[in-house]
Amino acid sequence: MKKEIPVEGMSCAACAISVENTLRNSPGVKNASVNYANHAATIEWEEQTISLNELQKKIQATGYDLLIEEIEQAELEEKAKDAFKKLKLKTIFAGILALPVFVIGMFWMDMPYGNYIMWVFTTPILFVFGNQFFKNAWKQTKNLSANMDTLVAISTGIAYLYSSFNTFFPTFLEAKGLEPHVYFEAAAVILFFILLGKTLEAGAKAGTGEALKKLMGLQPTDLIVLQNGKELTKKTIDVQLGELILIKPGQKIPLDGKTVEGESYVNENMLTGEPIPVLKSIQSKVFAGTINQAGSFVFEVEKISKNTLLSQIIDRVKAAQGSKAPVQKLVDKVAAVFVPVVLLIGLLTMLVWGFSGVDEAWLRGIMAMITVFVIACPCALGLATPTAIITAIGKGADMGILIKDAESLEKGIKIDTIILDKTGTITEGKPKVSHFITSEDCTELDRKAIFSLEKKSEHPLANAIAAYLSQENLEIKSFKSITGHGVQGIIEGDIYRVGNLKWIKSEGVTSNTELKNKAEKALEEGFIIVFASKNDHLIGFFMIGDLVKETSKEAITNLKHMGIEVHMLTGDQEKTAWLIAKSVDIEHYKSEMLPQDKAEYIKTLQSKGKKVGMVGDGINDSEALSIADLSIAMGHGTDIAMDIAEITLVHSDLNDIPKSLKLTKKSIKIIHQNLFWAFIYNIIGIPVAAGLLYPMFGFLLNPMIAGAAMALSSVSVVTNSLRLRK
Incomplete structure (x- = not known):
């Protein structure tokens, strides 16, 4: 099973x-x-x-x-939200209570009733807001294993119990000439920062589930089925093969099939990434999740709900996310060995001192054991990653780079190949008029006439032409829109037409050799050409394309200087892909790529040992983003792409890619430094706490000094992390 x-x-x-x-x-x-x-x-x-x-x-x-x-999925989502809310509230309340404990413990140690106040604030932090660590530690112990929770529970529990004893029975140690120190601030601060780290991680991961939810939302739950000439509303999951579905203007297409009646333009951006809607006429293929534009049509179902192209994308995204099991943090790996070692050292310390024969041997042994456990508190370890992450994420946000979590930072340092989607990533992502090439007799009135026709047109390119001309609107008589061909109307007594050359010529308009030659050259450069005519002659043509962003070439050059190989993938035709790749100096490119093709291309590169970063902005990029070693989304793109992505570029500027990769390298360097110093501190501190220097120098580490040393190590970790701000 x-x-x-x-x-x-x-x-x-x-x-x-x-x-x-x-x-x-x-x-x-x-x-x-x-x-x-x-x-x-x-x-x-x-x-x-x-x-x-x-x-x-x-x-x-x-x-x-x-x-x-x-x-139900909704119930599951509700449970996950509730769990995250509870964790967040626990972290907030633990932080509120930990602050006064830290201030008193570090700066006002001699204040009246200070120990009692700290005990009151620390107790709920351990047994209400941080009780999960003690529960998990006990369950791990029953299963003969140990993790970070075990280490946190032992160290904070020992510090709390020892401090509580000294608070309520201070005379016990004073009678023996020893100072009854307390370590409430250590226990409180450790638990707060560990909780903060877990909250940050849980919050970052929550968005990944949202991506799947939004992908599923692309398929409508209800649709209109035609049966015996009647319109019946039906659930999408109940529709069978061969049924006829009516699609009205503006509706999402619910299933895959072929059109059998009517025609319209359909926006297939979520599949191909291309911004220009596609004309669908009889026998044209339509796909679930794509959006119908102005017309209506009927299509025959060829794939039921669970077999559509959209469903396949959802399944592959889910599988890709599941295959990337999160890398266990270094702290958790070490904890499995570190915890039993610390327990053994602590126990041996007590026994060696107990049988040493010195004055108050067993008391000294217990004190040394407590010192070992206090100095082993994972405060610096707990701070090492969260503080660097918080600082890096804050610095990234200042730069317009949103980083999801620590894992995203770690992946960034390994990337040696970047794949760029063309549309919306290298290019602007929407059709724009580059030039309007006119004949000598084209007047200002002609421009106004063309503008007026395009303002009334429903063709996908009409908005681009209207935006380019931006003229005064004129009154139109006998307006006609011929789907797939163009528009025409009478303005100021003249017949104007805007559309493709074949249709315009079929209406009796004579060709203009000079304009036709220029248009053919523009076609070779990858532009879409729309002609305009007045009465019986051509007056010009529009060059329309998805224009390259100003910063794209510079960003690609910077990536190459960093030793990163750059590839371009697009659903567009070969000619256009070649021209765009050439204009921004990309040697590796592939055209006419479907979502699954992009994912397979990435897998092929990964099989060759490449660490691949994918940059995209659309639903069609979601599978590729999930498969990639590092996923980067453009800020102007779809919510789904941004939910899946580990890094989002708010300004949608490719120049931010080299910046984000440099930031990840610096951040991981800081995290590794923090972990190194935290571990070195424990490696040196624990033997000293156990009494290693006592036989040679008569030096025995005081628990209070151990606490101060632990605090100092935490300060050094925080200070090191703050260097990222520069």
């Missing part, structure tokens, strides 16, 4: 890995992958060996849950 089953209770990437490992290690499970993006596990198992109920119990034992009962 193979099935996708929702998972409840995951709050971070490490949770997904924990669930995945539990499933994979279960007898009878052939394969399992957990997708944190949509909170679901895809499991392949042998029913005769293990049942879903048994798998559910195994997952429940680790602190999560497999929702094996059928559940």
Whole structure:
């Protein structure tokens, strides 16, 4: 059996890995992958060996849950939203309470009743807002494993219990000549920052599920079926092959099929990425999710709901997201070894001191063990990644570069190949008039007449012509619009026509050799040509195209200087693709690419060992964006592209790509530095705390100094992260 089953209770990437490992290690499970993006596990198992109920119990034992009962998607989304809201509220309240504890613990240690105040504020942080760490740690312990939660629970729990004892029974240590120090600020701050990191991660991942939801929303839930000449409303999922569907102006096409009656222009931008709608006449293919323009038509269903091209895109995006299991953070990997080692060192420290024969041996042993646990607190580790991420994301936002999460930053440093979608990425993304080439006898009145006709036209290119001319509107008599050909009307007593040359000539208009030669040259340059005539002669033609952005060539040159190979993919025709690639100095390009072709192209590059970044702006790029090692969306593009993308360029300027890659490199360098110093601090601090220097120098680390050293390491990590602002 193979099935996708929702998972409840995951709050971070490490949770997904924990669930995945539990499933994979279960007898009878052939394969399992957990997708944190949509909170679901895809499991392949042998029913005769293990049942879903048994798998559910195994997952429940680790602190999560497999929702094996059928559940509505809306209910699942609601559960995920509620979980995120709760996590966010816990983080906010923990932060509010941690602030006064930190201020008192670091600056006003001798204030009256300071210890009691800190105890009051710290207690709810541990047992209300941070209780998940203690619950998860206990479940991990029962399963004979350890992770970051175990480390957090042990270190903060020990610091809290020791501090609470010294707060309520200070005379116990004072009678033995020892200072009863407290470490409430360590416990409070650690839990707050770990919660903050989990909230940032959960918030970043939430958008990925939104992308799938919006893709699914492209297919209408209801449609109009024609049966015996009557219009009947029906659910899209209930429609069968061969049924006839009526599509009215402005409607989304619900299924794949072929037209059998009527004609209209259809916007297929979500499939091809091209901005110019396509004329659909009898026997033309239509696809689910595309948008009808002005006309009406009837089409025959050739593919039902689950088999449409749009459904295939949704399935592939889902599969691509699921295949990219989040990389377990270095902290979590080390924690599996670090936690038992710290526990062992702490226990050995106490035993060695206890049997050493020195004065107050067992008390000194317990103090040394507590010092080990305090200095092992993962405060610097907890700060290392979140502070760098927050600073990098803030710096990126200032530059108009929106970065989703830490994983996005890490991917950016490995990219050696960038794939650019043509339309809307290299080019403006909408048809514009480049030039209006006129005959010598074309007057200002002729321009106004053409403008007036195009303002009334429903042709997809009419807006581009009207925007270019921007003239005074004139009164039109006998206006006609001939779908697929052009428009005509009588203005000031003259007959004006705007459309394709074949139609205009068929109306008795004589050709102009000079204009015709210029038009043929423009066609070779990849422009769409629209002619205009007055009475029986041509007066000019419009050169219309999707123009290259001013900064595109410069950005591509900068990427090449960084040693990055640049490719261009487009759904447009070969001639246009070649001209655009040539104009911006791109050697590698492919034309007439469907969404699945783009994804396959990326997979081919990845199979050759390339680390591929995909830059796109449309629904047609969504699968390619999901497959790529790093996905970048243009800010003016569709919400779906931006939801899937790990980096969004707000200004839709390709120059921001090299900037974002440089920012990711600097950010990861800072994170690695932070983790290095945090680990070095523990590697040096723990043996000293255990009493390694005592036999040679008589030096025994005071728990208060351990706390101060821990605070200093945290300050150094934060300061290092803030360097990213420069």
